[in-house]
Amino acid sequence: MGGDLRRSGAVDGVRFTVFDSSNTPKMRDNAATSVFEAEDGTLWIGHSSGELTCYRNGRFEAVALPAGWPEGRIFALRTDAAGDLWAINVRGLVARLRDGLVLTAPSGSASGLLVVARSKTGTIWVGHDGRLSQLEGGRLTPVELPEGASAYVHGICASEDGGLWVASSGRLRKWRGTNLVEDLGPAPWGRTPVTSFVETKAGEFGGWEFEPGLLSAAWARERAWHRGWRAKTGTQNPGLGHRGIQSRKRLCVRLGNRAAGRS
Numbered sequence: 001m002g003g004d005l006r007r008s009g010a011v012d013g014v015r016f017t018v019f020d021s022s023n024t025p026k027m028r029d030n031a032a033t034s035v036f037e038a039e040d041g042t043l044w045i046g047h048s049s050g051e052l053t054c055y056r057n058g059r060f061e062a063v064a065l066p067a068g069w070p071e072g073r074i075f076a077l078r079t080d081a082a083g084d085l086w087a088i089n090v091r092g093l094v095a096r097l098r099d100g101l102v103l104t105a106p107s108g109s110a111s112g113l114l115v116v117a118r119s120k121t122g123t124i125w126v127g128h129d130g131r132l133s134q135l136e137g138g139r140l141t142p143v144e145l146p147e148g149a150s151a152y153v154h155g156i157c158a159s160e161d162g163g164l165w166v167a168s169s170g171r172l173r174k175w176r177g178t179n180l181v182e183d184l185g186p187a188p189w190g191r192t193p194v195t196s197f198v199e200t201k202a203g204e205f206g207g208w209e210f211e212p213g214l215l216s217a218a219w220a221r222e223r224a225w226h227r228g229w230r231a232k233t234g235t236q237n238p239g240l241g242h243r244g245i246q247s248r249k250r251l252c253v254r255l256g257n258r259a260a261g262r263s
Contacts, residue, residue, distance in 0.1 A: 019060065026060040027053050036077035038085065046074025046087060052097075066100035069093075075114055080135065081122030088116055092128035094140065103140045106131050110152055115195050119158040127153040132166065143175075155194030160201055167194050 020030045029047035036044045043055040044063075050071045052063040065087065076088040085097040092105040092114060110130030117125045124135040125143070132143040132153045145151040147169050155167030163176040170191045174182040 024060050026062045028062060029053075033073045034075060034077050036079075036085075038079050039083065044077045044085060046077050048073045050074060050089060052077075052087060063097070065097070066095050066102055069095060069102070076116040078116065078118045078124050079122060080124055083122075086124065086135065088114075088126060090114060092126070094126060094135065096138070101138060103135075105140055106133050106142050108152065110154070110193075113154060113193055113195070115153070115156050115193075115197075117156040117158045117164060117197075119162055119164070121162065123158075125156055125158075125164055127156050130154065132156065132168075146180075152191065154191060155197045157197040157199055159199050165197070165199060167197070 019027060021027055027045075029049045029051050031048040032045050033048050034046035036046075038044060041056065045053040045055070047053065050065070050069060050073070052065055052074065054061050054063050070089070070091065070093070073090045074087050075090050077085060078088070079085050087095045087097065088105075089095075092107055094103045094105055095101065105126045105128035107128045108130030113127070113130055115127035126133050126135060126140065130152045132145065132151070133140040134143055145153070145166070145168055151168050153166060153168045155165075157165045159165055159174055161176075163174045163181060165172060165174050167187055167189075170186055172184045172187040173180055174184075
């Protein structure tokens with residue numbers, strides 16, 4: 001959704017019902033900044049104000065967050081392996097709804113960069129200001145990468161086989177637990193932050209790259225694509241900025257015939 005629940009109308013002939021504070025009193029903030037559907041079908045909605053709403057059994061409900069939870073955009077909502085919901089805000093605070101536990105994600109030196117990923121089994125990873133941590137058992141544990149303290153994590157995504165793809169220091173590598181299991185070498189996007197990033201069952205990667213200013217669709221074509229990488233799309237989408245960055249570009253790439261095995 002990424003913006004405002006007040007958007008309405010028809011897209012490709014499909015009509016949408018509008019829910020906002022004028023017709024849904026339990027929704028005190030119309031700006032939705034994160035949406036997550038839990039395993040039980042509950043739809044969780046995080047807002048720009050730091051408030052939380054849920055939709056279940058045909059009803060919207062305002063949900064109380066821990067005392068002292070600061071104002072500010074909820075960046076992501078995820079459930080862990082135990083089914084507990086966690087809210088992650090733009091300051092790197094991570095709150096568990098069940099008991100109000102609030103953790104602070106360890107941070108690096110890349111101010112303003114936040115990335116979140118979740119495996120199918122409920123392992124959650126948080127990259128805060130360039131440093132990667134794993135959330136498990138109610139604790140955030142830093143994930144040590146080969147670069148050590150100088151590691152710059154600028155994108156993460158859960159892999160189809162339960163591992164984690166990490167874009168760090170310009171490279172793309174996959175980890176399973178503490179083991180490095182695949183290294184694809186230098187990534188075609190270099191050290192550019194890739195804040196939303198997925199691997200499909202077909203072996204393709206899709207993501208959003210963020211750079212200051214407007215991004216040219218030709219940017220992807222001018223890159224030195226190698227080892228089978230190629231641009232699938234490269235489109236501008238102004239106005240969906242990330243903490244002061246004013247635009248983002250969609251990029252889908254694929255590594256050779258990865259869907260059929262190794263390239």
